[in-house]
Amino acid sequence: MDMAVHIQQMLEAYTPSELSVPSRKLAGVLAPLYVHEGEYRMVFTKRSDRMLxxxxxxxxxxxxxxSADGSLLDTALRESDEEIGLNPDHVTVLGQLDDLLTTGSNYLIRPYVGLIPYPYPFELDKxxxxYLIEVPLHFLRQNNPPCQITREHEGRVVESFFFDYEGHVIWGATGKILKRFLDLLDRHDVAM
Known part of the structure; x- marks a missing residue:
């Protein structure tokens, strides 16, 4: 069976943790996957230094x-379209992951996993x-658990996970979302 089908079945059977924290701003993110020559890759963005x-x-x-977004999935798809030119009609949503609270920017993030076609004519909003970073899923799985540091933030002890792919450090909320996804894959023994 195809890995994308396994992932979709796994996420359909999984009940993600949905949080309700009225004081938090809401956000939706998409973890895009594509297949090239039998290899799954995950797409990340390098955020501009001009971002708040x-x-x-x-x-x-x-x-x-x-307010115009019907759901946080709509938010994730709209933002993916705005940031990297990923047409929502070209995304097959495989499922939802656990909500995450950020420590610095006061967001409640709801992540989704989606499969996109390859090659894709991305158009970046500069x-x-x-730029984009396209990381082989097998690399991420082989490096899970990732490096971990414990630090203090605003009087609380915070665990930070980070993956280093060719000098690109994936950490913070993205690192936590990624680790949770990889843990699910490992727990359900989804074959690479």
């Missing part, structure tokens, strides 16, 4: 919920996205 939050960081495409 998380400038210069590696992240999934996505952003803040707007105000938001410097």
């Amino acid at each position: 939050h998380h400038r210069g960081q590696i992240s999934f495409p996505g952003g803040g919920h707007e 105000r938001e996205t410097d």
Whole structure:
């Protein structure tokens, strides 16, 4: 069976943790996957240094919920279209992951996993996205668990996970979302 089908079945059977924290701003992100020559790769963005939050960081495409968005999935798809030119009609949503609360920017993030066609004619919004990083899923799985540091942030002890792919450090909220996804794959023994 195809890995994307396994992932979709796994996420359909999984009940993601959905949080309700009225004081938090809402955001939706998309973890895009594609297949090239039998290899699954995950797409990340390098955020522009001009961004207000998380400038210069590696992240999934996505952003803040707007009143015109029907759901946080709509937010993730709209933002992916705005940031990297990923047409929502070209995304097969495989499922939802656990909500995550950010420590610095006060967001509640709802992540989704989607399969996209390859090759894809991405069009980057240079105000938001410097470039894309396309990481083999097998590399991420082989490096899970990722490196981990514990630090203090605003009087609380915070665990930070980070993956280093060819000098690109994936950490923070994106690192936590990625680790949770990889843990699910491992727990359900989804074959590469």
